[in-house]
Amino acid sequence: MTQDQGLIFAILAVTMGLFLWGRFRHDVVALAALLASTVAGLIAPELAFAGFGHPAVITVACILVLSHGLQRTGAIDAVTRRMLPADAGPMVSMAALLGLGAFLSGFMNNVGAMALLMPVAIQMAGRLSLRPGQVLMPLAFGTILGGMTTLVGTPPNMIVSGFRAEAGLGAFGFFDFAPIGASVAVAGVAAIVLIGWRLVPKRKAAAGDDYETGAYMAELRVPEGSKAVGLTIRGFEREIDVSGAQIVAMIRAKTRVNAPHGGRRIKAGDLLVLEGETDAISKALSVFDVTLDLAKPSESETDASQEDEIVLRELVVQSGAALLDRSAVDIGMRTRFGLNLLALSREGRRPHRRLREITLKPGDLLLVQGPPEAISQFAADMGCLPLGPRDLRLPNPRKAIFAGTIMLGSIALVTLGLLPAAIAFALGVLASMVLRTVPMREVYTAIDWPVVVLLAALIPVAGAMESTGAAALLANFLIGTVAQGNAVVALVLVLVTTMFLSDVMNNAATAAVMCPIALGIASALGVSPDSFLMAVAIGASCAFLTPIGHQNNTLILGPGGFGFGDYWRLGLPLEALIVGLSLPLLLVVWPL
Structure with missing residues (x-):
């Protein structure tokens, strides 16, 4: 092992340890890894920030903007109203909800699809007298599965495609992921609908006409x-x-x-x-x-808002929200937004500080009091989602048609091979701004910047694994020691390892780390790298065992009343099903 290889392994080990610890945000850890690699001489200074121009990063950012346009204009709301049954039983209702969630996730950001359907799922739970978690966890897993079906469904697919292009094999096509991804998604959704939702821990009493959100x-x-x-x-x-x-x-x-x-x-x-x-x-x-015990507004605030309608809203804190690790005082909830934080729900832990001084975490539930417009502004600015009827967004049928047409047009350009994905979706963003489906002021706020920074920082680090020979060294070790030179065993090893890492660290980070290793294994065995890259794509998307592996899992932590160890009951059988189904499909669709 050379000195450079030892350095990159040490940096990656510390990086993964920090990901697992969870004390710092993933984008902060990734940026630290990038700078450490650059200072250590593993990445040329002029290439340190080349990841921000990587096609996968540009595509992810553009997809987030286009997804925001679909949400904001009410395009998805119209689809939801028409496709979800109003009075069907549990299995039919669950099948319709998960099927819609999986379909939407194939063509828009899967976190956005989950955010759109969460209030619908909670209302459905109330109508069916189910616990909210019995619907929320299946929906979260269904939207994750749906993202596996297309190039833009989830960031790992775009990262895998980018590594294939850099290896000189060309990028994957828009629907190249569909033969395996769609098969796995259909099988997974069917298993959840038929049996899986019954495995979800029942943490709260039946919701009835309202919904439970934990103490x-x-x-x-x-x-x-x-x-x-x-x-x-x-x-x-x-x-x-x-x-x-x-x-x-x-x-x-x-x-x-x-x-x-x-x-x-x-x-x-x-x-x-x-x-x-x-x-x-x-x-x-x-x-x-x-x-x-509320903060008292100033006299000017009282005069300005005394005529406003005052309502209560429950909000869930998203991963990457602007208010993470900050308290109500820090963000100026009272002075800036004119809102009161009445209560906070954090399942499994009892806060030991004053309510307004508690630092907020992903999955926290906030009970907020104030005018509807102020709550809407707070939710948009701070990265929270309302639980309940989404009366804070005004649909615009004309712009909804524009938003849907723009998304479909961008997809068509990629599918027909007329333009690369990054260019096609960037054109879609430009069209969205011109047609005002996404207002100019919201273009940048619609982008999940921590995810963008995470990807842009880790792509050069992953490149350093290749340039130093560390990826090839690790690949040869795995082949010789574990797989014993057997390509099928090596494929299983890549799939299961990627799946495990995705459960304990960000799925995009997992894909960036595993792609060079997968390419190295394929090269050492002298087989096609496509099956190994597809194994990384599948494994990186299968984060079903913990609330930290995927943002959708984090979103349901509070509303479902779940603890950290509640996910494996449904997640473990689902991952076993995916391994058993995807392995033969990989060998048939992408033969070694």
Whole structure:
């Protein structure tokens, strides 16, 4: 092993360790890996940021903009209303929802498809008297499966195509992923609809007409004259015992007592931290005349907003949101947006800080109070999704037709081989701006910049693996030690390894790391690299065991009431099915 090879292996090991740790955002870790490789002399300084011009990165950014146009104009809403049954049973409803989600994910960003259908899934769960998670997890997995079917369905497919082009074999075509991807998606969706949704852990009671979102933490101020004054903690909880709420902390004179003794008496001015559903919090407010501890607006704010309609909305925090690792105070929720954070739900962990000081994480649920327009602006700017009827977007039928035509036109240009994907979809973005399906001010905000930076930073690092010979060294080790020179065993090894890595780190990062290794294995064995590259594409898209492998899994963490270990019950059988189905298909469609 040369010094350069040792350096790149060390940088990759630290990078993967940081991905697994989760303390820092994936794009920050990827940028650190890029700079470390450049400083170490493994990447030429003039090529360090060449990844930002890589066709795969440009295509991903453009697809995000076009997907935003489909959402904003209401084009997908119209399709959803026409294709989803209003009164069918669980299996038919689930099949229609997952089928639509998988189809949409093949032609737009799969996180966008999931965001569009989440409120529909929650309403469906209520209509069918199912737990929300029983619909949300199948939908998340269905949209991930759908992304495997086309070039633009998911970033790993575009990365794999880019590596094939750089290897001198040309890029994959738009539907080259379909023979295996569509077969796996159809089989996976069918398995989920027939059996899989029953394997989802049932974490909450049936939703009925409303939907469950896990226990919230709310801070209740006890004023003078409240019925709660003089009661013990135990007596307070007894009054609302039916709701299942409990007091998890008490703050008195700026001193917080966690799990206060049941015999401790409540005094005026105390702040009670209550854990419970929204109904329980409402009951506590009405029974004891306590109040939510809210930030007080300035006089000018009060004058400006006193005539506005004040509503409550539940929002889920997305991966890569602008408010991640920041608190309500940090982002100026009250001063900037005129909103109050009433409660926060984070499944599996109990916050031990003041509500407005808690740093927010992906999957958190926020109960927000304020004017609908302000909540809509906050959600758009900060990267949150509303749970419930999406009354914050005004459909425009004329622009919806334009948005759909632009997307279909871009796809046609790629499919017919008239233009490369990056150019075709960039033309689509230009057309979107000209026709105003995406307003100028929203073009850049529609792009998930952490994903773009992640891809752009890791592509040169992956190139360094090839240029230093590290990829070939690792490939030869795997072939000689594990696969014993057997190409089929090596193919299984690549597929399963990629699938495992995708479960514990970002799927795009997994594809960027595994592509050079796959190419090295194919070269060492003297076989076609296409089956190995396709194995990477499939494995990188199959992140079903954890909430961190894919953004769609993270989105349902709070709304479904899931814990970290809840995904494998459905995810593990699904991954086993995919391995068993995709391996023979790889050997037939892309023979060695």
